Every structure is written in structure tokens, then in C-alpha cells.
Amino acid sequence: MQLKMTEKDDAVILAVEDERMDAHNSGNLKEKMLQLFDEGKYQLVIDLSAVRFIDSSGLGALVSGFKNASARDGSLRLCCLQPQVRSMFELTRLHRVFEIFASLDEALESQS
Amino acid sequence: MQLKMTEKDDAVILAVEDERMDAHNSGNLKEKMLQLFDEGKYQLVIDLSAVRFIDSSGLGALVSGFKNASARDGSLRLCCLQPQVRSMFELTRLHRVFEIFASLDEALESQS
Amino acid sequence: MSKRVELNIKVPNQTSYLAMVGQIGESLAFSLKNYRGNRRELAYHLNLCLTEALTNAIYHGNASDPDKYVHITISASDDDLIIKVYDQGQGFDLDTRHKLKANPCDEGGRGVNIILKLMDDVRCLQEKGVNVLEMKKRLH
Amino acid sequence: MSKRVELNIKVPNQTSYLAMVGQIGESLAFSLKNYRGNRRELAYHLNLCLTEALTNAIYHGNASDPDKYVHITISASDDDLIIKVYDQGQGFDLDTRHKLKANPCDEGGRGVNIILKLMDDVRCLQEKGVNVLEMKKRLH
Ligand SMILES: Nc1ncnc2c1ncn2[C@@H]1O[C@H](COP(=O)(O)OP(=O)(O)O)[C@@H](O)[C@H]1O
Numbered sequence: 419m420q421l422k423m424t425e426k427d428d429a430v431i432l433a434v435e436d437e438r439m440d441a442h443n444s445g446n447l448k449e450k451m452l453q454l455f456d457e458g459k460y461q462l463v464i465d466l467s468a469v470r471f472i473d474s475s476g477l478g479a480l481v482s483g484f485k486n487a488s489a490r491d492g493s494l495r496l497c498c499l500q501p502q503v504r505s506m507f508e509l510t511r512l513h514r515v516f517e518i519f520a521s522l523d524e525a526l527e528s529q530s
Numbered sequence: 531m532q533l534k535m536t537e538k539d540d541a542v543i544l545a546v547e548d549e550r551m552d553a554h555n556s557g558n559l560k561e562k563m564l565q566l567f568d569e570g571k572y573q574l575v576i577d578l579s580a581v582r583f584i585d586s587s588g589l590g591a592l593v594s595g596f597k598n599a600s601a602r603d604g605s606l607r608l609c610c611l612q613p614q615v616r617s618m619f620e621l622t623r624l625h626r627v628f629e630i631f632a633s634l635d636e637a638l639e640s641q642s
Numbered sequence: 643m644s645k646r647v648e649l650n651i652k653v654p655n656q657t658s659y660l661a662m663v664g665q666i667g668e669s670l671a672f673s674l675k676n677y678r679g680n681r682r683e684l685a686y687h688l689n690l691c692l693t694e695a696l697t698n699a700i701y702h703g704n705a706s707d708p709d710k711y712v713h714i715t716i717s718a719s720d721d722d723l724i725i726k727v728y729d730q731g732q733g734f735d736l737d738t739r740h741k742l743k744a745n746p747c748d749e750g751g752r753g754v755n756i757i758l759k760l761m762d763d764v765r766c767l768q769e770k771g772v773n774v775l776e777m778k779k780r781l782h
Numbered sequence: 783m784s785k786r787v788e789l790n791i792k793v794p795n796q797t798s799y800l801a802m803v804g805q806i807g808e809s810l811a812f813s814l815k816n817y818r819g820n821r822r823e824l825a826y827h828l829n830l831c832l833t834e835a836l837t838n839a840i841y842h843g844n845a846s847d848p849d850k851y852v853h854i855t856i857s858a859s860d861d862d863l864i865i866k867v868y869d870q871g872q873g874f875d876l877d878t879r880h881k882l883k884a885n886p887c888d889e890g891g892r893g894v895n896i897i898l899k900l901m902d903d904v905r906c907l908q909e910k911g912v913n914v915l916e917m918k919k920r921l922h
Pocket residue numbers: 698699702703704729731732733734739749750751752753754755775
């Protein structure tokens with residue numbers, strides 16, 4: 419999986435650059451997040467603007483990051499979901515679990 | 531085939547709005563051009579900016595329009611070819627037959 | 643009766659083929675004639691159900707064995723669509739499994755539920771001793 | 783020997799399926815492992831050769847009869863790719879046909895030449911009495 423990482427204050431922004439998140443590539447995202455947690459970086463924003471397709475494995479990787487961030491008093495926020503990706507969070511009711519923002523700026527501003 | 535028609539001075543611009551030109555839809559373009567010739571409109575510009583894929587049937591429809599325009603002392607010019615579409619003209623040596631322009635403006639300006 | 647499109651796909655037991663198989667489902671959705679629903683949505687759903695079923699066949703059915711294969715058939719008419727995913731495993735009991743209530747914070751366990759929500763009829767059965775997940779969808 | 787992907791496609795004799803079949807070729811190009819060439823170009827070429835061969839099967843082989851079918855098989859490994867397109871017609875002589883020099887301003891007559899330029903080995907033969915256009919491409 420192509421991931422672009424940028425830091426903004428104490429937040430790390432990971433932009434997924436693949437169109438597709440499935441069992442073939444979602445493991446990379448999970449590992450990258452674990453590595454960031456190891457480095458003491460607990461405030462993550464995942465920018466999904468490029469993602470056109472996500473399956474249960476992609477959602478699972480995001481849940482994993484969310485749980486690990488929460489366990490460290492950090493956060494994992496999502497932004498820029500394409501409509502069909504957004505529908506997947508609704509189908510699996512994960513829109514109630516994640517904080518989802520329309521834009522990257524809104525996600526960054528909302529940091530508590 | 532979705533075609534968007536606009537007129538500019540005595541030229542008619544036909545923008546192909548499908549991503550694909552093949553034997554399934556190219557007949558529509560051919561018919562539309564014949565209809566324009568019947569109406570006395572002999573200066574055509576075909577805007578291919580939306581076209582990602584063209585096969586020999588799509589090329590054949592353009593050749594048909596070109597021949598009919600030429601026979602009436604008119605012209606058929608092409609503009610805005612995506613690189614892979616441009617390659618198809620080279621593969622079939624049709625880049626020597628057609629007048630091909632990078633932009634719509636250039637195609638319109640070149641009218642003799 | 644309307645004419646059917648039949649697709650028969652055999653891929654090595656590797657997740658690198660998920661995208662291809664999913665996209666075949668998308669392309670099929672856009673080629674169905676007379677479909678009156680939301681085609682983009684149908685395309686996503688077929689991509690998704692194929693991806694979920696193939697992922698399960700690779701990991702659960704074929705236990706990640708890179709020497710095995712997964713076999714997929716898709717048969718579509720204007721009226722309905724039948725997808726079958728065959729693996730070389732033991733199969734599983736769809737009924738007991740999907741009754742387990744998933745915890746919203748579990749990492750896994752969403753694949754079969756997604757398939758059950760999006761398809762009209764889903765069965766896990768044996769065909770000549772081979773495990774197959776069969777998914778049917780009505781198209782109107 | 784590397785593992786093969788096998789696709790087997792049967793479509794009604796209608797041009798509305800050209801896009802689907804062509805796109806399957808594109809998706810396959812993106813799923814091939816270890817391909818070192820230009821993948822986008824390979825994807826276009828597979829889409830194109832499938833489209834040209836299917837168009838000819840529909841119009842020439844099956845004489846536009848809407849009750850007939852076209853059958854396509856694709857077999858791919860890391861090393862090579864074999865596409866076969868079966869129709870219910872009489873076949874044709876590839877050699878005499880492609881030696882006819884095409885006029886640059888002819889409307890038709892470019893399909894087979896395109897296939898001959900982009901594929902490494904092309905034959906028109908009979909398999910159990912069925913006409914088949916076989917196209918092979920080396921992948922490195
Ligand atoms: N093809 C299969 N062969 C054997 N067991 C399967 C198969 N597909 C699904 N299962 C069983 O059903 C369970 C639920 O699958 P799923 O909802 O996709 O979630 P997950 O794969 O994340 O566990 C799996 O954990 C597995 O036990």
C-alpha cells in the first residue's frame with residue numbers, strides 16, 4: 419500500500435494513495451500505525467480521499483488502529499471519504515465508532 | 531454514445547462523452563456526422579478529451595466522417611487526445627491522415 | 643428466458659488476485675442490460691461480495707496454502723446473478739456463524755455478514771465433495 | 783513453472799459485452815506479478831485485442847446472429863498469456879487476409895492487423911470443429 423505521511427503539530431496524517439483497500443494491502447497500513455504507536459505518536463488522521471473501494475479487511479485495519487490509539491489515550495480520525503466508502507461505514511455501523519470528517523482541516527482542528 | 535454538440539462560427543464541435551469508443555457505440559457518431567452533413571455542416575471538430583479507449587471501429591467512424599467532410603470540401607479535425615488514444619493513431623498510421631490538435635482552441639483557430 | 647453471461651475464473655490462492663476478481667464483478671454490473679437500479683452501487687456490491695468470499699476462501703478454506711487454487715463462477719441474466727466460490731477446505735456452518743453477534747470493535751468477523759446483507763440468498767454447501775459458497779442476487 | 787490464472791467467458795453475441803470483456807483483460811494486466819514492462823500499455827493492448835477479436839467473432843464468425851454465443855478463454859502465467867476466441871462460424875485464412883495491403887482511408891480492415899502487431903503469435907484454427915482465433919503474448 420502506498421502511504422504518504424505528513425506531520426502537523428503533534429498529529430500524523432497518513433494519506434492512503436491506493437484506490438483499493440482489501441486483504442492484499444491493508445496489513446501495511448496496520449503495521450505502519452503500530453510503528454507510529456511505538457514511536458510515541460498517538461494522534462493519527464487517516465486521509466481516505468484516494469480510496470474508491472474498501473472491504474472488511476480495510477475496515478478491520480482501521481478498527482485496529484482506532485483501538486490501539488484509544489488504548490494510549492490517542493485518537494484516530496478519518497477524513498475525506500468518497501460516498502461509496504462512507505456507505506461501507508454505515509453498512510457495518512462503524513460510522514458510530516469512528517470520528518469522520520469531511521475535510522483534512524476539520525479533522526486536524528477537532529483535536530481535543 | 532453520449533455526444534455533446536456546440537457550434538462556434540461555422541464549425542460544429544462534437545465532444546464524445548463516453549470513455550470508450552468501440553463497435554457498440556461508434557455507429558452513433560457516424561450517424562450523427564452524416565446528419566450534420568445533410569444539414570450542410572461540413573466543418574467538424576471532434577473533441578476526444580473524455581475518451582480513454584478507442585478500437586478499430588472507433589477509428590473507422592472517424593475515417594468515415596473525415597472522408598465525407600473532405601468530399602464536401604469541409605474538414606474533420608480532432609483534438610485533445612489522451613496519450614493512449616494518440617498511440618492508436620500512430621499504430622494504425624492514421625496520424626498522417628487526420629489533423630490532430632492539442633487543444634480545442636487550436637483546432638478552431640486552424641480553420642482554413 | 644433471457645440469455646446468460648457465464649464466467650469461470652481460476653486463480654492461485656493469493657490475495658494479489660482480489661482486485662482482478664472484484665473488478666470483473668464491477669465490469670459485469672456495467673454490462674447488464676435492462677438493470678434499473680443504481681449500477682454504481684451494484685458494481686460496488688458485486689466487487690465487495692466477490693472480494694469477501696475470495697478472501698475467506700484463501701485464508702479459511704485453503705488455509706493460505708499458496709499451492710491451492712480458488713475457483714469462481716458467475717452466471718448472470720437480466721433477472722438474476724449467481725456467484726459460486728469453490729475452495730479446497732471443509733466449509734463452515736453459515737447459520738451458527740452469522741448468529742454470533744459481532745462486537746462493533748472487533749477487527750474481523752464482518753465479511754460473511756456483509757455478504758448476507760447484500761445478497762438475497764447465501765448458502766455454504768458441498769458440490770461433489772468441494773466446498774462452495776453460493777450467493778444469489780435478484781436483479782429486479 | 784509459475785501458476786496460471788484461467789478465465790473462461792461465455793457471452794451472448796452482442797456488442798454490449800465488448801466493454802466487459804476488454805476490461806477483464808485490463809484487470810488481468812494489473813494483477814500479473816513480476817511483469818516488468820509498461821502495465822498500462824499492456825492493459826490497453828489486452829483490452830484492444832480482446833475487443834477486436836470479439837467484434838470479429840460477433841459480426842463475421844457468428845454473422846450478427848443474436849442467438850449465438852462467443853466463448854473466450856484467457857490463460858496467463860508470469861511468462862506468457864494465451865487468449866482464444868471461439869465463434870460458431872467458418873473461420874478465415876489469416877495469411878491471405880493480412881497480406882492485403884490496407885488503404886489508409888478505408889473505414890474497416892484494421893482489426894486483424896492490430897492484433898498481428900500487438901501479439902507475438904496469432905493463428906486461426908479449428909478445435910473440435912469450432913473456429914478459434916488464438917493469440918499468444920510473451921510477458922518478458
Ligand atoms: N470459505 C470458508 N471456509 C471455512 N470457513 C469459513 C469460510 N468462510 C468463512 N468461514 C468462517 O466464517 C468466519 C467468519 O468469516 P468473516 O465474517 O468473513 O470474518 P473473518 O474472516 O474476519 O473471520 C471465519 O472466521 C471462518 O471461521
